[in-house]
Amino acid sequence: MKAGILTIGDEIVAGFSVDTNSVWLAQELLRKGIVVATKASVGDDLEAIEEMLARWDRQLELVIATGGLGPTHDDVTKTAFCRYFNSDLQFDEEYWEVLVKRFQKRGYEIPASNRSQAEIPVKAETLPNPVGTAPGLKFQSGTTTFFVLPGVPTEMKAIMTDHLLPTLDDGEVVSWVTIRTTGIFESALAARLEPLVSSFKDVQVAYLPAYTGVDIRLRSATTGDKGRKMIESAAGKIETLVGDLTYGRNDVTLEEVVGRLLTEQQETLALAESCSGGLTASRVTDVPGSSAYMLGAVVAYGNAAKVGQLGVKPETLQAHGAVSEAAAREMAEGVKSVFGAHWGVATTGISGPSGGTPEKPVGLVYLAVAGPQRTVVKEARLVPHRLPHKAATAQAALNLLRLEIMHHA
């Protein structure tokens, strides 16, 4: 099945917005074995949209368009589709009632401008939007099926998952897997795996580096069961070689892995964050159900908070400074004790841009984990730029916690 993705919006063409929708759509289609053959972006422009519909009509079997279904004057997608398909609009009273009630439930009166979203093209089927006001639309033209979805990612994804994907036939499924690693450079990882990887016949390997780790992506050119088996075998061999450096596959996050381990052990967690500034806690609480093991955190940005909230000794700070092995240790043990948790995790470092010295440069960080059996402290020199440093620190802290739970619970 040949598929195309059309993203619509002035902001996308001009480079004001990141087009994450087409990425997500391509991935979801790939899971179904449908490979996206072409991608295009056009502005909120009637003629440009109609031109793309004409170009792809009968040439592709599946077209998914996103964006431009909002209630304001710059949203012209529905009009463009109606013009191309020569379709009138009809006001849908029933759908309007649904919208009115949804606004009421959140305590608001629905603005009159939302009325346009209840005007449905006569020649389209609608796909319900569980989280927003604009429904998805489906038009058929010979062998080409056109879907139009809102540009707001949550709405697009909800309609796609609930109503669009289930209607598509599975194509010849292409197998792939991502092995997630952290704590090693791309070049070192590649050097370790090179002899193995070069022995693979039909499996492509790509390294995707980020400040939080390197993903190893395996893809097979062979489709179906045979491809799946080849990928599984290759992935298993790589996982054996990388050992503890990998924390999971595909979309799994380190905070989910840590959450699973804590749930299994029925143990609890508390965090003491200095340089990561709350990011670690925010990641832990991104996981649904984390309140079962996450007791809380102290973001101890100043020294007073380290002493007052975490029980770090003033002498320690005076003798070694706030960015030190000793301070990290006392923070982790302190937060563990203050919250009465099984595990205490601490971060203290210099994210920059200021605050560095020749002995303690920007990028330096100490990570500590206090557990039931022992406290471990690790020094690391991470990327010396504020936001990547925060991200890498949170990741390194969660990884140290993962390793400690696995080996010293």
Added chain:
Amino acid sequence: MKAGILTIGDEIVAGFSVDTNSVWLAQELLRKGIVVATKASVGDDLEAIEEMLARWDRQLELVIATGGLGPTHDDVTKTAFCRYFNSDLQFDEEYWEVLVKRFQKRGYEIPASNRSQAEIPVKAETLPNPVGTAPGLKFQSGTTTFFVLPGVPTEMKAIMTDHLLPTLDDGEVVSWVTIRTTGIFESALAARLEPLVSSFKDVQVAYLPAYTGVDIRLRSATTGDKGRKMIESAAGKIETLVGDLTYGRNDVTLEEVVGRLLTEQQETLALAESCSGGLTASRVTDVPGSSAYMLGAVVAYGNAAKVGQLGVKPETLQAHGAVSEAAAREMAEGVKSVFGAHWGVATTGISGPSGGTPEKPVGLVYLAVAGPQRTVVKEARLVPHRLPHKAATAQAALNLLRLEIMHHA
């Protein structure tokens, strides 16, 4: 000047990675008055890259390519450029020494596979990479200038900002401005502005909604000074109409605005977060220099932490529950007092997916700000999905703080 952007990487074409680079590049070029005419993506594929170079050579004046300069076997961009430009590679001892020292400084030995990054095409000029190992490359072909940059965003941006942009002439600058608002629905905002916006002659207005607010983007079709003046006048009129709903222009974030207000007042901040789980603190500490006013935060995920760390009365939790106006008030006043801050901010709500009841549904949140003059508590029903709810909660809390500092400091 006609420009094109080529993003290179298997993961981009297959939809595994989000192409944020081309967005950022288009924006930076737009600031210089250079409008991107075309965008393309190809895989890590020698022939496909060479084909694109041939297609754009002499047709465009500026081509910026990103990706595929890493040290591993799947990185073929440099080879493709060398083949197209018929250029040999030369090992650059001096550059190699720079890399060796950079690894040493972070306490690592450089892997042998990084040697390939010191092999420089004879026909290219290099652009230093201040934050990574692969330098940028510049090739000239008649009137077409080709730049090749690494795909890692921080590296690409650093080379672009430090070494590429300064060499480009300013074109005819296109004026635009973004007015950032929060606390109002897109449809309500558009209704309020419609009479004004429909009176604009040469200024386009677009509404860009997100869970954290709606951006209003103004663009002028007229270039140069005249366009700038039209945009400025239109923006001023819109800002008057939206009043306190706007917190700033363009890339400014609410945490930066709050940081600026606190710095001006020489006042300090402490946060008590329940449902936002550390995200508000993380955003506040994203701002360089925030340690001047950010004393710290308590992520009080459990009731014990609310009582023990923040001094919330057990009776309050028993009578009203943790998600209540009374609990939010005590959390804000508690954290203000515990940290000795001028301002205390609290969030408590139900992010879901579980934990909702008919009286207190998922999405409900209480935000509180305790300041020098008064404590204010606000109830809100935000989007009932976990991650958007966290994001909207953090934004609403920072916005309430902004309004309180402006009006009740």
